[in-house]
Amino acid sequence: MKKFEEKTIESKEIFKGKIITLQEDIVELPNGKTSKREIIKHPGAxxxxxxxxxxxxxxxxxxxxxxxxxxxxxxxxxxxxxxxxxxxxxxxxxxxxxxxxxxxxxxxxFYTSPGFADELVHLYLAKxxxxxxxxxxxxxxxxxxxxxxxxxxxxxxxxxxxxxxxxxxxxxxxxxxxxxxxxx
Missing domain, CATH: 3.90.79.10 (Nucleoside Triphosphate Pyrophosphohydrolase)
Structure with missing residues (x-):
């Protein structure tokens, strides 16, 4: 088990757009209680x-x-x-x-907003x-x-x-x- 891992019990797609998807997850917290998480899925940048x-x-x-x-x-x-x-x-x-x-x-x-989105930005230096x-x-x-x-x-x-x-x-x-x- 990962430290402080939140296990997904249920995941439901709320919105699917041209760029992002919004999903609502029900998770089991490390203390055994449950909570909701709203997550934006992004293809990266x-x-x-x-x-x-x-x-x-x-x-x-x-x-x-x-x-x-x-x-x-x-x-x-x-x-x-x-x-x-x-x-x-x-x-x-x-x-x-x-x-x-x-x-x-x-x-x-780096992740832009890891509290609610999985967008990963790759930063490059042009030569x-x-x-x-x-x-x-x-x-x-x-x-x-x-x-x-x-x-x-x-x-x-x-x-x-x-x-x-x-x-x-x-x-x-x-x-x-x-x-x-x-x-x-």
């Missing part, structure tokens, strides 16, 4: 830290309906069924920014970033504006909540740590 030759971070600004506002983010997107995260990261970088890269380095994978002619077009329901921010500007965006999501704040902190360690 990728995010890419891309730096230009000048050391600027490639970002996109887009409207996020769940927040009812626009925020600035690193390029990112959901995994397609059966898609390798590396391939997805290359695709998302190109679709959202028209940049491509020589290689991607996987930095870390040898260049603008690509005839890049793949963005998704037809996606409207983004590209920005190039210095690390200092990105930190200001975090402080003023223009950068307001975990993956992008994580990316900015990663770059800051690298800079403080003399690696960037």
């Amino acid at each position: 990728v995010a890419v830290i891309a730096l230009t030759e000048e050391g600027k971070i490639v970002m996109v600004e887009q409207y996020r309906k769940a927040l009812e506002r626009s925020i600035v983010e690193i390029p990112a997107g959901k995994l397609e069924p059966g898609e390798d995260p590396y391939d997805s990261a290359m695709r998302e970088l190109e679709e959202e920014t028209s940049y491509t890269c020589g290689a991607l380095e996987h930095l870390i994978s 040898d970033v260049v603008l690509k002619e005839n890049a793949r077009p963005a998704d037809e329901d996606e409207f983004v504006e590209m920005l190039h921010l210095s690390l200092e500007e990105a930190q200001e965006y975090v402080l003023h909540q223009k950068i307001y999501d975990a993956k992008t704040a994580y990316a900015v902190q990663y770059l800051l740590i690298q800079k403080l360690q003399g690696k960037r």
